[in-house]
Amino acid sequence: xxxxxxxxxxxxxxxxxxxxxxxxxxxxxxxxxxxxxxxxxxxxxxxxxxxxxxxxxxxxxxxxxxxxxxxxxxxxxxxxxxxxxxxxxxxxxxxxxxxxxxxxxxxxxxxxxxxxxxxxxxxxxxxxxxxxxxxxxxxxxxxxxxxxxxxxxxxxxxxxxxxxxxxxxxxxxxxxxxxxxxxxxxxxxxxxxxxxxxxxxxxxx
Amino acid sequence: xxxxxxxxxxxxxxxxxxxxxxxxxxxxxxxxxxxxxxxxxxxxxxxxxxxxxxxxxxxxxxxxxxxxxxxxxxxxxxxxxxxxxxxxxxxxxxxxxxxxxxxxxxxxxxxxxxxxxxxxxxxxxxxxxxxxxxxxxxxxxxxxxxxxxxxxxxxxxxxxxxxxxxxxxxxxxxxxxxxxxxxxxxxxxxxxxxxxxxxxxxxxxxxxxxxxxxxxxxxxxxxxxxxxxxxxxxxxxxxxxxxxxxxxxxxxxxxxxxxxxxxxxxxxxxxxxxxxxxxxxxxxxxxxxxxxxxxxxxxxxxxxxxxxxxxxxxxxxxxxxxxxxxxxxxxxxxxxxxxxxxxxxxxxxxxxxxxxxxxxxxxxxxxxxxxxx
Numbered sequence: 001x002x003x004x005x006x007x008x009x010x011x012x013x014x015x016x017x018x019x020x021x022x023x024x025x026x027x028x029x030x031x032x033x034x035x036x037x038x039x040x041x042x043x044x045x046x047x048x049x050x051x052x053x054x055x056x057x058x059x060x061x062x063x064x065x066x067x068x069x070x071x072x073x074x075x076x077x078x079x080x081x082x083x084x085x086x087x088x089x090x091x092x093x094x095x096x097x098x099x100x101x102x103x104x105x106x107x108x109x110x111x112x113x114x115x116x117x118x119x120x121x122x123x124x125x126x127x128x129x130x131x132x133x134x135x136x137x138x139x140x141x142x143x144x145x146x147x148x149x150x151x152x153x154x155x156x157x158x159x160x161x162x163x164x165x166x167x168x169x170x171x172x173x174x175x176x177x178x179x180x181x182x183x184x185x186x187x188x189x190x191x192x193x194x195x196x197x198x199x200x201x202x203x204x205x
Numbered sequence: 206x207x208x209x210x211x212x213x214x215x216x217x218x219x220x221x222x223x224x225x226x227x228x229x230x231x232x233x234x235x236x237x238x239x240x241x242x243x244x245x246x247x248x249x250x251x252x253x254x255x256x257x258x259x260x261x262x263x264x265x266x267x268x269x270x271x272x273x274x275x276x277x278x279x280x281x282x283x284x285x286x287x288x289x290x291x292x293x294x295x296x297x298x299x300x301x302x303x304x305x306x307x308x309x310x311x312x313x314x315x316x317x318x319x320x321x322x323x324x325x326x327x328x329x330x331x332x333x334x335x336x337x338x339x340x341x342x343x344x345x346x347x348x349x350x351x352x353x354x355x356x357x358x359x360x361x362x363x364x365x366x367x368x369x370x371x372x373x374x375x376x377x378x379x380x381x382x383x384x385x386x387x388x389x390x391x392x393x394x395x396x397x398x399x400x401x402x403x404x405x406x407x408x409x410x411x412x413x414x415x416x417x418x419x420x421x422x423x424x425x426x427x428x429x430x431x432x433x434x435x436x437x438x439x440x441x442x443x444x445x446x447x448x449x450x451x452x453x454x455x456x457x458x459x460x461x462x463x464x465x466x467x468x469x470x471x472x473x474x475x476x477x478x479x480x481x482x483x484x485x486x487x488x489x490x491x492x493x494x495x496x497x498x499x500x501x502x503x504x505x506x507x508x509x510x511x512x513x514x515x516x517x518x519x520x521x522x523x524x525x526x527x528x529x530x531x532x533x534x535x536x537x538x539x540x541x542x543x544x545x546x547x548x549x550x551x552x553x554x555x556x557x558x559x560x561x562x563x564x565x566x567x568x569x570x571x572x573x574x575x576x577x578x
Binding site: 134135160182183202 | 466
């Protein structure tokens with residue numbers, strides 16, 4: 001899954017000479033929390049609703065007037081991504097820098113935005129249920145060829161795999177969650193166990 | 206006396222000897238009733254018409270079923286859930302399924318026109334079938350056909366699904382239906398097919414707040430199941446004020462069931478069925494249709510549905526089951542059978558399961574009750 005699969009665009013933008021008040025109203029109007037700031041069509045900064053509220057707050061040591069231009073309060077070194085970056089890379093970037101969005105750049109051109117909300121949507125799509133399915137959990141050694149063993153045994157039962165999720169466990173083990181197009185997961189689990197696999201769901205009789 | 210709707214053609218709905226959804230369940234049950242001296246004299250339904258099926262399912266899907274039914278499934282049958290491990294196709298599948306739908310429809314007609322109050326349909330309950338998708342052993346959705354008939358008569362319906370699997374087909378077919386209250390109690394989709402049935406699926410549009418799901422933890426036993434049923438169902442019925450109840454009485458939440466992980470005993474089923482009858486007396490002047498559903502342990506499913514039969518007929522429950530019946534089916538199935546109608550004793554949930562189910566159900570109510578104002 002790539003950034004282009006989950007991003008949304010075109011982005012709502014403002015220019016450097018937009019006032020804090022107008023920037024805030026733009027956020028309210030478009031129901032967004034981040035605005036990329038452009039100057040001559042180039043990305044020069046980004047401003048968040050939190051930046052605006054703090055800049056104008058009585059808690060700020062020298063509060064700004066709402067007439068001031070956003071260039072005074074925006075962040076200038078903007079962290080960005082590209083449409084072809086993997087989603088997990090974008091997520092890692094946002095986590096590492098503790099930021100809530102990434103402008104998506106194609107060369108110098110801003111083509112969209114990816115936010116934390118888009119990443120949540122991606123999780124729902126990755127783990128979600130597009131079709132009625134049963135669930136099988138298999139614990140595998142984290143070594144080459146293990147998943148191929150599972151797939152071959154499932155194939156032998158003529159069952160279709162709708163999705164596969166894996167996550168690492170302790171002791172060099174990986175938990176693999178299959179969503180399969182059968183209600184009768186018990187029969188499939190029995191076949192996998194006969195093939196020597198450690199099926200952790202459904203439980204044995 | 207509650208009329209029983211049944212047709213010998215129901216037995217044609219058969220996916221083959223290796224498939225868990227078996228008509229042997231009805232044969233065992235009918236044989237048990239006859240061995241015990243009950244005159245089994247069912248009302249014979251007509252099969253549902255093609256138009257009645259088309260009111261539920263897409264033309265493309267019905268054509269797929271019809272083609273598969275002649276032994277020549279179309280190349281893209283599996284896009285419609287047919288020719289899969291769960292719904293393999295067989296000669297005559299279309300007609301066989303239409304008999305089951307016709308039976309549930311017939312039961313609905315009897316209740317709607319006042320010729321009966323409570324009716325037991327000894328088949329059907331195909332709650333996974335969707336608009337253009339066969340799923341989970343279900344080809345056509347007989348429950349939706351009954352719901353549509355009731356609604357066509359101006360009746361408000363409460364659909365109660367106690368099958369261990371989420372009643373997803375009925376839910377999605379009626380997700381924004383304002384005249385239908387859906388109540389599905391099932392093992393959590395986090396662990397079990399079809400994966401849906403969370404507390405957040407509460408309906409859409411005019412149906413918002415009318416689709417209630419009670420997903421229960423694996424290991425849920427008699428005590429916790431009945432506790433959560435009480436917390437949700439009577440409350441929702443009192444608010445909604447249905448004219449009729451439609452109950453999918455799947456028997457696969459029983460502890461012996463091989464396909465799921467709830468642990469109900471027959472004692473819970475007795476309490477549950479008595480309570481449903483009581484609730485129909487309280488809210489719908491007794492009007493209720495009961496269908497069968499899932500139930501993949503022959504011994505358990507037969508006893509659960511025999512219980513339902515006796516309770517609906519208002520007859521005393523037998524203790525021991527007839528020895529000749531036990532011998533006959535033990536030999537036939539090559540398995541041991543429970544000699545009594547009831548399991549030895551009720552089951553008890555772990556403290557963790559009880560607490561988790563309580564929390565889930567409370568969150569469900571917090572979500573839907575504000576929609577009820």
